[in-house]
Amino acid sequence: MTKVLIATEKPFAPAAVAQMSKICEDAGYQVQLLEKYTEKEALLEAVGDAHALIVRSDKVDQQVLEAGRELKIVVRAGAGYDNVDTAYAKEKGICVMNTPGQNSNAVAELAIGLAIFAIRNFFNGTSGGELRGRVLGLHGYGYVARNVHRIARGLGMTVKVYTRYSKAQATSEGLEVTNSLEELYAVSDVVSIHVPARGEHIKSVSMDVLKHLKKGAVLVNTARKEVVNEEELCQFMTERADIKYVSDIAPDCTDRFKQEFEGRYYFTPKKIGAQTAEANLNAGVAATEQIVGFLEKGDATFQVNS
Template sequence: MKALVSDSMSEVGVEVLREAGIEVDVNTGLKPEELKSIIGNYEGLLVRSATKVTPELLAAADKLKAIARAGTGVDNIDIPAATEKGVVVMNTPGQNSNAVAELTIGLMLALSRNITQGTSSLKACQWEKKALMGHEVGGKTLGLIGIGNIGALVVRAAQGLRMNVIAYDPFVGNARAEDLGIELLDDLDELLGQADYISLHLPKTDQTAMLINAQRIDKMKDGAYLICAARGGIVDEDALYQALDSGKLAGAALDVFATEPPGACALLECNNFICTPHLGASTHEAQVNVARAAGEQVRDYLLKGQARHALNL
Protein backbone atom coordinates (compact mmCIF):
# COMPACT_ATOMS: atom_id res chain seq x y z
CA MET A 1 0.00 0.00 0.00
CA LYS A 2 1.22 3.48 -0.87
CA ALA A 3 0.00 6.93 0.10
CA LEU A 4 0.90 10.35 -1.24
CA VAL A 5 1.03 13.54 0.80
CA SER A 6 0.68 16.31 -1.79
CA ASP A 7 0.36 19.35 0.49
CA SER A 8 2.54 20.54 3.35
CA MET A 9 1.37 19.18 6.69
CA SER A 10 2.74 17.96 9.99
CA GLU A 11 5.00 14.90 9.86
CA VAL A 12 2.74 13.28 12.46
CA GLY A 13 0.38 12.10 9.73
CA VAL A 14 3.23 10.53 7.78
CA GLU A 15 4.46 8.76 10.91
CA VAL A 16 1.02 7.28 11.57
CA LEU A 17 0.99 5.70 8.10
CA ARG A 18 4.57 4.46 8.14
CA GLU A 19 4.13 2.87 11.54
CA ALA A 20 1.26 0.88 10.04
CA GLY A 21 3.48 -0.39 7.22
CA ILE A 22 2.12 1.93 4.52
CA GLU A 23 4.73 3.40 2.20
CA VAL A 24 4.46 7.20 2.09
CA ASP A 25 5.78 9.71 -0.42
CA VAL A 26 5.74 13.40 0.47
CA ASN A 27 5.70 15.38 -2.75
CA THR A 28 4.30 18.88 -2.40
CA GLY A 29 3.93 21.83 -4.74
CA LEU A 30 3.31 19.70 -7.80
CA LYS A 31 1.75 21.19 -10.90
CA PRO A 32 -1.53 19.53 -11.97
CA GLU A 33 0.12 17.59 -14.81
CA GLU A 34 2.93 16.44 -12.53
CA LEU A 35 0.49 15.17 -9.95
CA LYS A 36 -1.60 13.50 -12.65
CA SER A 37 1.47 11.64 -13.92
CA ILE A 38 2.14 9.93 -10.57
CA ILE A 39 -1.26 9.62 -8.87
CA GLY A 40 -1.83 6.20 -10.42
CA ASN A 41 0.78 4.74 -8.06
CA TYR A 42 -1.15 5.41 -4.86
CA GLU A 43 -4.06 3.96 -2.90
CA GLY A 44 -4.24 6.91 -0.49
CA LEU A 45 -4.00 10.69 -0.91
CA LEU A 46 -3.61 13.25 1.88
CA VAL A 47 -4.25 16.91 1.03
CA ARG A 48 -4.90 20.27 2.60
CA SER A 49 -6.35 23.06 0.45
CA ALA A 50 -3.69 23.59 -2.22
CA THR A 51 -4.14 20.34 -4.14
CA LYS A 52 -7.10 20.43 -6.52
CA VAL A 53 -8.66 16.99 -6.86
CA THR A 54 -10.35 17.34 -10.23
CA PRO A 55 -12.15 14.83 -12.46
CA GLU A 56 -9.06 14.82 -14.69
CA LEU A 57 -6.83 13.89 -11.77
CA LEU A 58 -9.22 11.19 -10.59
CA ALA A 59 -9.38 9.70 -14.08
CA ALA A 60 -5.67 8.93 -13.76
CA ALA A 61 -5.97 7.58 -10.21
CA ASP A 62 -6.40 3.90 -11.08
CA LYS A 63 -5.45 2.56 -7.65
CA LEU A 64 -6.82 5.36 -5.46
CA LYS A 65 -9.20 4.28 -2.70
CA ALA A 66 -9.19 7.11 -0.16
CA ILE A 67 -8.64 10.86 0.04
CA ALA A 68 -8.22 12.53 3.43
CA ARG A 69 -8.50 16.29 3.75
CA ALA A 70 -6.40 17.51 6.68
CA GLY A 71 -8.96 20.13 7.63
CA THR A 72 -12.67 20.73 7.17
CA GLY A 73 -13.37 22.49 3.87
CA VAL A 74 -13.45 20.26 0.80
CA ASP A 75 -14.20 22.77 -1.96
CA ASN A 76 -10.87 21.74 -3.55
CA ILE A 77 -12.12 18.16 -4.02
CA ASP A 78 -14.65 17.16 -6.66
CA ILE A 79 -16.72 14.84 -4.47
CA PRO A 80 -19.18 13.69 -7.18
CA ALA A 81 -16.25 12.71 -9.40
CA ALA A 82 -14.60 10.86 -6.51
CA THR A 83 -17.85 9.05 -5.78
CA GLU A 84 -18.18 7.99 -9.40
CA LYS A 85 -14.60 6.70 -9.26
CA GLY A 86 -15.33 4.76 -6.07
CA VAL A 87 -12.95 6.85 -3.95
CA VAL A 88 -14.01 7.71 -0.42
CA VAL A 89 -13.45 11.33 0.64
CA MET A 90 -12.96 12.12 4.33
CA ASN A 91 -12.27 15.32 6.24
CA THR A 92 -11.21 16.03 9.81
CA PRO A 93 -13.90 18.21 11.41
CA GLY A 94 -13.24 19.55 14.87
CA GLN A 95 -9.48 19.14 14.76
CA ASN A 96 -8.82 22.81 13.96
CA SER A 97 -12.02 24.26 15.41
CA ASN A 98 -10.38 25.88 18.42
CA ALA A 99 -7.79 27.62 16.25
CA VAL A 100 -10.45 29.15 13.98
CA ALA A 101 -12.63 30.16 16.93
CA GLU A 102 -9.71 31.90 18.64
CA LEU A 103 -8.86 33.79 15.46
CA THR A 104 -12.49 34.87 15.10
CA ILE A 105 -12.49 36.36 18.58
CA GLY A 106 -9.11 37.97 17.90
CA LEU A 107 -10.37 39.61 14.73
CA MET A 108 -13.48 40.88 16.49
CA LEU A 109 -11.43 42.46 19.28
CA ALA A 110 -8.91 43.89 16.81
CA LEU A 111 -11.77 45.55 14.91
CA SER A 112 -13.37 46.92 18.06
CA ARG A 113 -10.20 48.40 19.52
CA ASN A 114 -8.38 49.43 16.30
CA ILE A 115 -5.43 47.24 17.21
CA THR A 116 -3.99 46.85 13.71
CA GLN A 117 -4.46 50.55 12.91
CA GLY A 118 -2.83 51.50 16.20
CA THR A 119 0.14 49.27 15.49
CA SER A 120 0.61 50.69 12.00
CA SER A 121 0.35 54.31 13.11
CA LEU A 122 2.72 53.86 16.02
CA LYS A 123 5.27 52.17 13.76
CA ALA A 124 4.94 55.25 11.54
CA CYS A 125 5.91 57.36 14.57
CA GLN A 126 2.38 58.70 15.04
CA TRP A 127 0.49 58.92 18.35
CA GLU A 128 -3.21 58.75 17.44
CA LYS A 129 -4.76 57.95 20.78
CA LYS A 130 -7.85 60.10 20.29
CA ALA A 131 -8.41 59.14 16.65
CA LEU A 132 -8.39 55.43 17.48
CA MET A 133 -11.14 55.45 20.10
CA GLY A 134 -12.75 52.01 20.09
CA HIS A 135 -15.73 50.08 21.39
CA GLU A 136 -16.18 47.38 24.03
CA VAL A 137 -17.80 44.11 23.00
CA GLY A 138 -19.29 43.44 26.44
CA GLY A 139 -23.06 43.91 26.34
CA LYS A 140 -23.16 43.90 22.53
CA THR A 141 -25.02 41.35 20.40
CA LEU A 142 -23.03 38.83 18.39
CA GLY A 143 -24.90 37.13 15.56
CA LEU A 144 -23.48 33.81 14.40
CA ILE A 145 -24.41 32.29 11.07
CA GLY A 146 -23.67 28.64 11.75
CA ILE A 147 -23.20 27.00 15.15
CA GLY A 148 -21.32 23.83 14.32
CA ASN A 149 -18.05 22.93 16.03
CA ILE A 150 -16.42 26.31 15.45
CA GLY A 151 -19.53 28.38 16.03
CA ALA A 152 -20.15 26.67 19.37
CA LEU A 153 -16.63 27.50 20.56
CA VAL A 154 -17.12 31.12 19.52
CA VAL A 155 -20.34 31.16 21.56
CA ARG A 156 -18.52 30.09 24.71
CA ALA A 157 -15.74 32.64 24.23
CA ALA A 158 -18.18 35.46 23.47
CA GLN A 159 -20.24 34.63 26.54
CA GLY A 160 -17.05 34.94 28.57
CA LEU A 161 -16.78 38.47 27.21
CA ARG A 162 -20.37 39.16 28.41
CA MET A 163 -21.81 39.31 24.89
CA ASN A 164 -25.40 38.46 24.03
CA VAL A 165 -25.26 35.75 21.35
CA ILE A 166 -27.93 34.95 18.77
CA ALA A 167 -27.61 32.50 15.90
CA TYR A 168 -29.07 31.38 12.60
CA ASP A 169 -28.51 27.79 11.49
CA PRO A 170 -31.22 25.88 9.62
CA PHE A 171 -29.39 22.58 10.20
CA VAL A 172 -29.58 22.49 14.00
CA GLY A 173 -32.49 22.35 16.41
CA ASN A 174 -33.50 24.29 19.47
CA ALA A 175 -31.88 21.72 21.74
CA ARG A 176 -28.40 22.76 20.61
CA ALA A 177 -29.21 26.44 21.10
CA GLU A 178 -30.58 25.73 24.56
CA ASP A 179 -27.45 23.77 25.44
CA LEU A 180 -25.33 26.74 24.36
CA GLY A 181 -27.57 29.22 26.16
CA ILE A 182 -28.34 31.29 23.08
CA GLU A 183 -31.35 32.29 21.01
CA LEU A 184 -31.78 30.51 17.67
CA LEU A 185 -33.57 32.60 15.06
CA ASP A 186 -35.54 31.19 12.13
CA ASP A 187 -34.92 34.17 9.86
CA LEU A 188 -31.46 35.24 8.69
CA ASP A 189 -32.65 38.77 8.00
CA GLU A 190 -33.85 39.05 11.60
CA LEU A 191 -30.36 38.20 12.84
CA LEU A 192 -28.77 40.71 10.49
CA GLY A 193 -31.01 43.45 11.82
CA GLN A 194 -30.26 42.72 15.49
CA ALA A 195 -26.53 41.99 15.62
CA ASP A 196 -23.79 44.49 16.39
CA TYR A 197 -21.22 41.92 15.23
CA ILE A 198 -21.87 39.20 12.64
CA SER A 199 -19.56 36.21 12.25
CA LEU A 200 -19.83 33.49 9.60
CA HIS A 201 -19.20 29.82 10.39
CA LEU A 202 -20.49 27.76 7.47
CA PRO A 203 -19.10 25.95 4.43
CA LYS A 204 -19.14 27.37 0.92
CA THR A 205 -21.77 25.60 -1.16
CA ASP A 206 -24.01 26.53 -4.05
CA GLN A 207 -26.51 27.73 -1.43
CA THR A 208 -24.05 29.82 0.61
CA ALA A 209 -21.98 31.36 -2.19
CA MET A 210 -22.38 35.17 -2.02
CA LEU A 211 -24.73 34.72 0.92
CA ILE A 212 -23.66 38.10 2.30
CA ASN A 213 -24.43 40.30 -0.69
CA ALA A 214 -25.47 43.93 -1.05
CA GLN A 215 -29.09 43.18 -0.21
CA ARG A 216 -28.20 41.38 3.00
CA ILE A 217 -25.65 43.98 4.03
CA ASP A 218 -28.38 46.59 3.62
CA LYS A 219 -30.41 44.69 6.24
CA MET A 220 -27.60 44.93 8.81
CA LYS A 221 -27.57 47.56 11.51
CA ASP A 222 -25.79 50.76 10.61
CA GLY A 223 -22.35 50.63 12.19
CA ALA A 224 -22.26 46.84 12.50
CA TYR A 225 -19.09 44.77 12.13
CA LEU A 226 -18.65 41.70 9.88
CA ILE A 227 -16.16 38.88 10.48
CA CYS A 228 -15.53 35.89 8.22
CA ALA A 229 -12.97 33.17 8.90
CA ALA A 230 -14.99 30.50 7.10
CA ARG A 231 -14.57 30.29 3.33
CA GLY A 232 -13.88 32.82 0.59
CA GLY A 233 -16.78 33.56 -1.70
CA ILE A 234 -19.46 33.55 1.00
CA VAL A 235 -19.11 37.34 1.24
CA ASP A 236 -19.55 39.51 -1.84
CA GLU A 237 -16.29 41.46 -1.56
CA ASP A 238 -17.40 44.25 -3.90
CA ALA A 239 -20.56 44.79 -1.85
CA LEU A 240 -18.51 44.73 1.35
CA TYR A 241 -16.17 47.38 -0.04
CA GLN A 242 -19.13 49.64 -0.84
CA ALA A 243 -20.53 49.16 2.67
CA LEU A 244 -17.22 50.02 4.31
CA ASP A 245 -16.52 52.94 2.02
CA SER A 246 -19.97 54.45 2.60
CA GLY A 247 -19.87 53.94 6.36
CA LYS A 248 -22.81 51.52 6.37
CA LEU A 249 -20.58 49.08 8.23
CA ALA A 250 -18.15 50.27 10.89
CA GLY A 251 -15.62 47.60 10.03
CA ALA A 252 -14.96 44.16 8.66
CA ALA A 253 -12.36 41.43 9.03
CA LEU A 254 -11.70 38.62 6.57
CA ASP A 255 -9.37 35.67 6.92
CA VAL A 256 -10.54 34.26 3.58
CA PHE A 257 -11.01 35.63 0.07
CA ALA A 258 -12.77 34.49 -3.08
CA THR A 259 -9.36 34.42 -4.78
CA GLU A 260 -6.31 33.62 -2.66
CA PRO A 261 -4.08 35.51 -2.60
CA PRO A 262 -6.48 38.36 -3.42
CA GLY A 263 -4.05 40.52 -5.39
CA ALA A 264 -5.08 44.15 -5.95
CA CYS A 265 -8.26 44.01 -3.90
CA ALA A 266 -10.22 47.23 -3.28
CA LEU A 267 -10.92 46.15 0.30
CA LEU A 268 -7.24 46.53 1.13
CA GLU A 269 -7.61 50.27 0.61
CA CYS A 270 -10.19 50.62 3.42
CA ASN A 271 -8.92 51.85 6.79
CA ASN A 272 -11.81 50.08 8.52
CA PHE A 273 -10.90 46.70 7.02
CA ILE A 274 -8.45 44.22 8.55
CA CYS A 275 -7.41 40.86 7.18
CA THR A 276 -5.21 37.83 7.58
CA PRO A 277 -3.91 35.40 4.91
CA HIS A 278 -6.19 32.42 5.67
CA LEU A 279 -4.65 31.80 9.08
CA GLY A 280 -7.71 30.17 10.65
CA ALA A 281 -6.16 26.74 11.08
CA SER A 282 -2.55 27.95 11.09
CA THR A 283 -1.48 27.00 14.57
CA HIS A 284 1.05 24.33 15.44
CA GLU A 285 -1.53 22.53 17.54
CA ALA A 286 -4.19 22.47 14.84
CA GLN A 287 -1.81 21.27 12.15
CA VAL A 288 -0.65 18.37 14.30
CA ASN A 289 -4.27 17.47 15.03
CA VAL A 290 -5.48 17.50 11.42
CA ALA A 291 -2.43 15.66 10.08
CA ARG A 292 -2.73 12.93 12.69
CA ALA A 293 -6.46 12.56 12.02
CA ALA A 294 -5.96 12.41 8.24
CA GLY A 295 -3.21 9.82 8.60
CA GLU A 296 -5.39 7.69 10.86
CA GLN A 297 -8.29 7.93 8.41
CA VAL A 298 -6.25 6.73 5.42
CA ARG A 299 -4.58 4.01 7.52
CA ASP A 300 -7.87 2.65 8.83
CA TYR A 301 -9.61 2.73 5.47
CA LEU A 302 -6.78 1.08 3.53
CA LEU A 303 -6.07 -1.59 6.13
CA LYS A 304 -9.46 -2.17 7.76
CA GLY A 305 -12.06 -0.68 5.42
CA GLN A 306 -13.17 1.69 8.19
CA ALA A 307 -14.22 5.21 7.14
CA ARG A 308 -14.57 8.11 9.57
CA HIS A 309 -16.16 11.41 8.58
CA ALA A 310 -16.70 10.12 5.05
CA LEU A 311 -18.51 12.63 2.85
CA ASN A 312 -19.63 10.32 0.07
CA LEU A 313 -20.60 6.98 1.61
Protein backbone atom coordinates in the same frame (compact mmCIF):
# COMPACT_ATOMS: atom_id res chain seq x y z
CA MET B 1 2.08 -2.74 0.02
CA THR B 2 -0.51 -0.02 0.63
CA LYS B 3 0.93 3.37 -0.24
CA VAL B 4 -0.14 6.65 1.37
CA LEU B 5 0.83 9.84 -0.44
CA ILE B 6 0.99 13.04 1.63
CA ALA B 7 0.92 15.78 -1.02
CA THR B 8 1.17 19.30 0.35
CA GLU B 9 2.25 22.49 -1.36
CA LYS B 10 2.21 23.94 2.18
CA PRO B 11 3.80 21.10 4.19
CA PHE B 12 2.68 19.77 7.53
CA ALA B 13 4.99 20.57 10.43
CA PRO B 14 7.79 18.01 10.91
CA ALA B 15 6.21 16.84 14.18
CA ALA B 16 2.94 16.16 12.35
CA VAL B 17 4.68 14.28 9.54
CA ALA B 18 6.53 12.14 12.08
CA GLN B 19 3.30 11.10 13.81
CA MET B 20 1.48 10.56 10.53
CA SER B 21 4.33 8.38 9.24
CA LYS B 22 4.36 6.30 12.41
CA ILE B 23 0.62 5.64 12.17
CA CYS B 24 1.10 4.43 8.60
CA GLU B 25 4.15 2.35 9.40
CA ASP B 26 2.39 0.69 12.35
CA ALA B 27 -0.37 -0.31 9.92
CA GLY B 28 2.19 -1.72 7.50
CA TYR B 29 1.79 1.09 4.96
CA GLN B 30 4.40 2.84 2.88
CA VAL B 31 4.50 6.66 3.09
CA GLN B 32 5.56 9.02 0.32
CA LEU B 33 5.96 12.77 0.88
CA LEU B 34 5.46 15.34 -1.86
CA GLU B 35 6.10 18.73 -0.31
CA LYS B 36 6.40 22.27 -1.69
CA TYR B 37 5.80 21.09 -5.23
CA THR B 38 5.33 23.85 -7.78
CA GLU B 39 4.10 21.92 -10.82
CA LYS B 40 0.92 19.88 -11.04
CA GLU B 41 2.81 17.25 -13.01
CA ALA B 42 4.68 16.30 -9.84
CA LEU B 43 1.40 15.45 -8.13
CA LEU B 44 0.09 13.60 -11.17
CA GLU B 45 3.20 11.43 -11.23
CA ALA B 46 3.31 10.79 -7.48
CA VAL B 47 -0.36 9.82 -7.16
CA GLY B 48 -0.12 7.16 -9.86
CA ASP B 49 0.40 4.18 -7.54
CA ALA B 50 -0.98 5.65 -4.30
CA HIS B 51 -3.87 3.90 -2.55
CA ALA B 52 -4.59 6.85 -0.25
CA LEU B 53 -3.98 10.57 -0.58
CA ILE B 54 -3.76 13.23 2.12
CA VAL B 55 -3.89 16.89 1.07
CA ARG B 56 -4.37 20.28 2.64
CA SER B 57 -5.48 23.02 0.23
CA ASP B 58 -4.05 21.15 -2.75
CA LYS B 59 -6.44 20.86 -5.69
CA VAL B 60 -7.62 17.31 -6.36
CA ASP B 61 -9.50 17.64 -9.62
CA GLN B 62 -10.62 15.16 -12.25
CA GLN B 63 -7.14 14.98 -13.75
CA VAL B 64 -5.56 14.07 -10.42
CA LEU B 65 -8.24 11.49 -9.68
CA GLU B 66 -7.75 9.95 -13.13
CA ALA B 67 -4.00 9.77 -12.53
CA GLY B 68 -4.56 7.98 -9.21
CA ARG B 69 -5.15 4.57 -10.73
CA GLU B 70 -5.09 2.80 -7.34
CA LEU B 71 -6.78 5.49 -5.24
CA LYS B 72 -9.36 4.29 -2.75
CA ILE B 73 -9.54 7.32 -0.46
CA VAL B 74 -8.67 11.04 -0.41
CA VAL B 75 -8.64 12.91 2.88
CA ARG B 76 -8.61 16.68 3.07
CA ALA B 77 -6.83 17.54 6.32
CA GLY B 78 -9.21 20.30 7.37
CA ALA B 79 -12.90 21.10 7.35
CA GLY B 80 -13.47 22.65 3.91
CA TYR B 81 -13.19 20.28 0.96
CA ASP B 82 -14.12 22.45 -2.02
CA ASN B 83 -10.61 21.79 -3.39
CA VAL B 84 -11.59 18.16 -4.08
CA ASP B 85 -13.87 17.10 -6.94
CA THR B 86 -16.12 14.98 -4.73
CA ALA B 87 -18.63 14.16 -7.45
CA TYR B 88 -16.06 12.73 -9.84
CA ALA B 89 -14.40 10.86 -6.98
CA LYS B 90 -17.74 9.23 -6.25
CA GLU B 91 -18.04 8.20 -9.92
CA LYS B 92 -14.61 6.59 -9.61
CA GLY B 93 -15.57 4.82 -6.38
CA ILE B 94 -13.10 6.90 -4.36
CA CYS B 95 -14.07 7.86 -0.83
CA VAL B 96 -13.46 11.51 0.09
CA MET B 97 -13.25 12.60 3.72
CA ASN B 98 -12.48 15.75 5.65
CA THR B 99 -11.35 16.10 9.27
CA PRO B 100 -14.08 18.23 10.89
CA GLY B 101 -13.33 19.85 14.19
CA GLN B 102 -9.56 19.47 14.11
CA ASN B 103 -8.92 23.09 13.08
CA SER B 104 -11.94 24.54 14.86
CA ASN B 105 -10.30 26.19 17.84
CA ALA B 106 -7.61 27.77 15.67
CA VAL B 107 -10.20 29.33 13.34
CA ALA B 108 -12.39 30.38 16.26
CA GLU B 109 -9.52 32.18 17.99
CA LEU B 110 -8.75 33.98 14.74
CA ALA B 111 -12.39 35.07 14.36
CA ILE B 112 -12.40 36.56 17.85
CA GLY B 113 -8.98 38.12 17.25
CA LEU B 114 -10.20 39.78 14.06
CA ALA B 115 -13.27 41.09 15.90
CA ILE B 116 -11.09 42.62 18.61
CA PHE B 117 -8.76 44.10 16.00
CA ALA B 118 -11.69 45.73 14.20
CA ILE B 119 -13.52 47.03 17.25
CA ARG B 120 -10.27 48.57 18.52
CA ASN B 121 -9.98 50.48 15.25
CA PHE B 122 -7.20 48.23 13.96
CA PHE B 123 -4.91 49.45 16.76
CA ASN B 124 -4.50 52.81 15.04
CA GLY B 125 -4.13 54.72 18.28
CA THR B 126 -7.69 56.03 18.47
CA SER B 127 -10.29 55.14 21.08
CA GLY B 128 -12.07 51.94 20.12
CA GLY B 129 -14.56 49.68 21.88
CA GLU B 130 -14.75 46.43 23.82
CA LEU B 131 -16.50 43.15 23.09
CA ARG B 132 -17.83 42.66 26.62
CA GLY B 133 -21.54 43.36 26.79
CA ARG B 134 -22.01 43.28 23.04
CA VAL B 135 -24.06 40.84 20.97
CA LEU B 136 -22.24 38.31 18.81
CA GLY B 137 -24.27 36.78 16.00
CA LEU B 138 -23.16 33.41 14.66
CA HIS B 139 -24.13 32.85 11.02
CA GLY B 140 -24.11 29.04 11.14
CA TYR B 141 -23.35 26.70 14.03
CA GLY B 142 -20.79 24.10 13.09
CA TYR B 143 -17.58 23.12 14.87
CA VAL B 144 -15.88 26.51 14.50
CA ALA B 145 -18.93 28.51 15.58
CA ARG B 146 -19.28 26.39 18.71
CA ASN B 147 -15.73 27.28 19.70
CA VAL B 148 -16.39 30.96 18.95
CA HIS B 149 -19.42 30.71 21.26
CA ARG B 150 -17.25 29.25 24.03
CA ILE B 151 -14.65 32.01 23.75
CA ALA B 152 -17.20 34.80 23.40
CA ARG B 153 -18.99 33.75 26.58
CA GLY B 154 -15.69 34.06 28.43
CA LEU B 155 -15.39 37.62 27.12
CA GLY B 156 -18.81 38.51 28.48
CA MET B 157 -20.64 38.67 25.16
CA THR B 158 -24.25 37.73 24.52
CA VAL B 159 -24.30 35.14 21.75
CA LYS B 160 -27.13 34.47 19.31
CA VAL B 161 -27.22 32.24 16.27
CA TYR B 162 -29.07 31.57 13.06
CA THR B 163 -28.89 27.98 11.87
CA ARG B 164 -31.22 25.71 9.96
CA TYR B 165 -29.41 22.46 10.66
CA SER B 166 -28.06 22.71 14.22
CA LYS B 167 -31.00 24.21 16.11
CA ALA B 168 -31.18 21.38 18.64
CA GLN B 169 -27.46 21.66 19.36
CA ALA B 170 -27.67 25.42 19.79
CA THR B 171 -30.73 25.44 22.02
CA SER B 172 -29.29 22.64 24.18
CA GLU B 173 -26.38 24.98 24.89
CA GLY B 174 -28.70 27.78 25.91
CA LEU B 175 -28.33 29.81 22.73
CA GLU B 176 -31.11 31.95 21.34
CA VAL B 177 -31.80 30.92 17.74
CA THR B 178 -33.20 33.77 15.66
CA ASN B 179 -36.08 33.19 13.27
CA SER B 180 -34.17 34.46 10.26
CA LEU B 181 -30.75 35.53 9.06
CA GLU B 182 -32.06 39.07 8.73
CA GLU B 183 -33.04 39.08 12.40
CA LEU B 184 -29.61 37.84 13.44
CA TYR B 185 -27.86 40.63 11.54
CA ALA B 186 -30.26 43.23 12.96
CA VAL B 187 -29.53 42.39 16.61
CA SER B 188 -25.77 41.75 16.41
CA ASP B 189 -22.87 44.11 17.08
CA VAL B 190 -20.49 41.55 15.60
CA VAL B 191 -21.50 38.92 13.04
CA SER B 192 -19.18 35.95 12.51
CA ILE B 193 -19.78 33.83 9.40
CA HIS B 194 -19.45 30.04 9.68
CA VAL B 195 -21.11 28.35 6.71
CA PRO B 196 -19.60 26.23 3.91
CA ALA B 197 -19.19 27.47 0.35
CA ARG B 198 -21.87 25.33 -1.23
CA GLY B 199 -25.57 25.24 -1.99
CA GLU B 200 -27.77 27.86 -0.40
CA HIS B 201 -24.81 29.47 1.36
CA ILE B 202 -23.19 30.77 -1.82
CA LYS B 203 -23.56 34.58 -1.77
CA SER B 204 -25.96 34.28 1.16
CA VAL B 205 -24.38 37.39 2.69
CA SER B 206 -26.19 39.72 0.33
CA MET B 207 -27.70 43.18 0.40
CA ASP B 208 -30.99 41.70 1.57
CA VAL B 209 -29.22 40.57 4.74
CA LEU B 210 -26.53 43.24 5.10
CA LYS B 211 -29.01 46.12 5.10
CA HIS B 212 -30.23 44.96 8.49
CA LEU B 213 -26.84 45.37 10.23
CA LYS B 214 -26.74 47.57 13.32
CA LYS B 215 -24.91 50.88 13.23
CA GLY B 216 -21.19 50.35 13.79
CA ALA B 217 -21.36 46.57 13.30
CA VAL B 218 -18.35 44.41 12.47
CA LEU B 219 -18.64 41.57 9.93
CA VAL B 220 -16.10 38.75 10.37
CA ASN B 221 -15.57 36.12 7.68
CA THR B 222 -13.30 33.16 8.39
CA ALA B 223 -15.38 30.88 6.16
CA ARG B 224 -15.00 31.32 2.39
CA LYS B 225 -15.22 34.37 0.15
CA GLU B 226 -17.86 32.64 -1.98
CA VAL B 227 -20.46 32.95 0.79
CA VAL B 228 -20.38 36.74 0.40
CA ASN B 229 -21.94 38.59 -2.52
CA GLU B 230 -18.90 40.82 -2.95
CA GLU B 231 -20.48 43.27 -5.36
CA GLU B 232 -23.35 43.89 -2.97
CA LEU B 233 -20.99 44.07 0.02
CA CYS B 234 -19.06 46.86 -1.70
CA GLN B 235 -22.30 48.65 -2.55
CA PHE B 236 -23.44 48.31 1.06
CA MET B 237 -20.16 49.60 2.48
CA THR B 238 -20.41 52.60 0.17
CA GLU B 239 -23.84 53.37 1.60
CA ARG B 240 -22.94 52.56 5.22
CA ALA B 241 -19.66 54.17 6.27
CA ASP B 242 -20.08 52.81 9.81
CA ILE B 243 -19.55 49.14 8.88
CA LYS B 244 -16.24 47.22 9.10
CA TYR B 245 -15.37 43.98 7.30
CA VAL B 246 -12.51 41.67 8.34
CA SER B 247 -11.54 38.33 6.87
CA ASP B 248 -8.71 35.84 6.48
CA ILE B 249 -9.35 35.64 2.77
CA ALA B 250 -9.14 38.64 0.51
CA PRO B 251 -12.14 39.20 -1.80
CA ASP B 252 -11.82 39.48 -5.55
CA CYS B 253 -12.63 43.19 -5.18
CA THR B 254 -9.68 43.93 -2.87
CA ASP B 255 -8.55 46.85 -5.04
CA ARG B 256 -11.89 48.54 -4.53
CA PHE B 257 -11.55 48.12 -0.76
CA LYS B 258 -8.14 49.78 -0.92
CA GLN B 259 -9.49 52.69 -2.93
CA GLU B 260 -12.79 53.29 -1.14
CA PHE B 261 -12.85 51.78 2.35
CA GLU B 262 -9.57 52.70 4.00
CA GLY B 263 -9.63 52.18 7.76
CA ARG B 264 -12.72 49.95 7.60
CA TYR B 265 -11.35 46.56 6.55
CA TYR B 266 -8.55 44.09 7.08
CA PHE B 267 -7.56 40.95 5.14
CA THR B 268 -4.77 38.60 6.17
CA PRO B 269 -2.06 38.02 3.52
CA LYS B 270 -3.32 34.46 3.00
CA LYS B 271 -5.97 32.20 4.51
CA ILE B 272 -4.59 31.48 7.96
CA GLY B 273 -7.50 30.21 10.04
CA ALA B 274 -5.96 26.78 10.46
CA GLN B 275 -2.35 27.94 10.47
CA THR B 276 -1.34 26.94 13.99
CA ALA B 277 1.04 24.21 15.10
CA GLU B 278 -1.74 22.56 17.07
CA ALA B 279 -4.27 22.53 14.23
CA ASN B 280 -1.62 21.35 11.78
CA LEU B 281 -0.83 18.37 13.98
CA ASN B 282 -4.44 17.54 14.84
CA ALA B 283 -5.68 17.59 11.24
CA GLY B 284 -2.75 15.56 9.90
CA VAL B 285 -3.01 12.86 12.54
CA ALA B 286 -6.79 12.65 12.16
CA ALA B 287 -6.48 12.31 8.37
CA THR B 288 -4.02 9.44 8.74
CA GLU B 289 -6.09 7.64 11.37
CA GLN B 290 -9.17 7.95 9.17
CA ILE B 291 -7.32 6.35 6.27
CA VAL B 292 -6.28 3.38 8.40
CA GLY B 293 -9.80 3.05 9.78
CA PHE B 294 -11.28 3.10 6.29
CA LEU B 295 -8.83 0.69 4.68
CA GLU B 296 -8.74 -1.75 7.60
CA LYS B 297 -12.31 -1.60 8.92
CA GLY B 298 -14.35 0.18 6.28
CA ASP B 299 -15.03 3.08 8.65
CA ALA B 300 -16.46 5.88 6.49
CA THR B 301 -17.69 8.10 9.32
CA PHE B 302 -16.34 11.31 7.82
CA GLN B 303 -17.07 10.59 4.17
CA VAL B 304 -18.39 13.66 2.34
CA ASN B 305 -19.27 12.10 -1.03
CA SER B 306 -21.41 9.12 -0.05
